[in-house]
Amino acid sequence: MYSDRFNILVQKLRLLPSVGSKSAQRMALHLLMRQRTGALELAQAIQDAVEHIHECSVCHALTELEVCEICQDSERDDALLCVVESPADVFAIEHSGSFKGKYHVLHGHLSPLDGIGPEEVGIPHLLQRLSQGQIKEVILATNATVEGQATAHYLVEACKHLPIRITRIAQGVPQGGELEYVDSHTLHQALTHRLLLNQD
Numbered sequence: 001m002y003s004d005r006f007n008i009l010v011q012k013l014r015l016l017p018s019v020g021s022k023s024a025q026r027m028a029l030h031l032l033m034r035q036r037t038g039a040l041e042l043a044q045a046i047q048d049a050v051e052h053i054h055e056c057s058v059c060h061a062l063t064e065l066e067v068c069e070i071c072q073d074s075e076r077d078d079a080l081l082c083v084v085e086s087p088a089d090v091f092a093i094e095h096s097g098s099f100k101g102k103y104h105v106l107h108g109h110l111s112p113l114d115g116i117g118p119e120e121v122g123i124p125h126l127l128q129r130l131s132q133g134q135i136k137e138v139i140l141a142t143n144a145t146v147e148g149q150a151t152a153h154y155l156v157e158a159c160k161h162l163p164i165r166i167t168r169i170a171q172g173v174p175q176g177g178e179l180e181y182v183d184s185h186t187l188h189q190a191l192t193h194r195l196l197l198n199q200d
Contacts, residue, residue, distance in 0.1 A: 006032075058129075060105040060122065062087045070094075070103060077101040079136040083126065083155065085109050085143055088180040093141065096187035101139070104129065109147040110154055121151070123158065130162055137165040139194055143178045156197050167194040 002010075006028060013024035031039040055061070056068035063069070070076065070090075080101030084090055085108055093099050106121045118124065130138065140155055142148035156166055169190040173182055182190075 059103045081135045082139045084141045096184040098188040109151040140168045166198045
């Protein structure tokens with residue numbers, strides 16, 4: 001019924017999370033029938049973002065710079081490092097306004113059944129960063145999912161030989177929840193009342 005170009009557009013829109021075939025079809029029709037100018041602007045914005053936004057060479061958050069603004073900020077605490085699963089978690093914590101340290105963004109979480117191990121999520125790079133001696137406390141802010149908890153446990157074990165205080169966000173973050181969808185007040189409580197994991 002529809003042309004090949006329309007079908008390709010629908011397929012590409014399905015690359016977005018939680019977008020099925022019906023939703024993608026509605027989006028495509030909306031863009032072509034009511035937002036043709038907006039569609040061209042959207043295409044240009046996507047192209048610009050893909051060409052210019054990349055990972056920070058230090059923390060792996062998204063940035064247009066070689067080293068992101070947070071890593072360069074001399075007013076933030078270099079001794080305090082918050083480890084998260086994705087750039088979306090950095091946005092969520094920054095929105096809470098309750099954290100003044102630096103970040104390290106993993107490439108997701110450990111999932112052995114899916115073949116995702118320490119190398120795939122970038123844990124060796126994190127351990128190398130921690131071994132430099134500047135960081136005194138690591139806040140593990142992986143998601144409160146089974147995989148996020150397993151990733152946090154792995155990191156606690158991997159850091160045992162380092163003279164670093166390790167804490168985990170706790171209060172307010174629901175079991176099975178993801179940081180990206182937690183409100184700012186809850187994140188503030190979680191960061192304020194974090195738990196020490198490697199206490200004797």
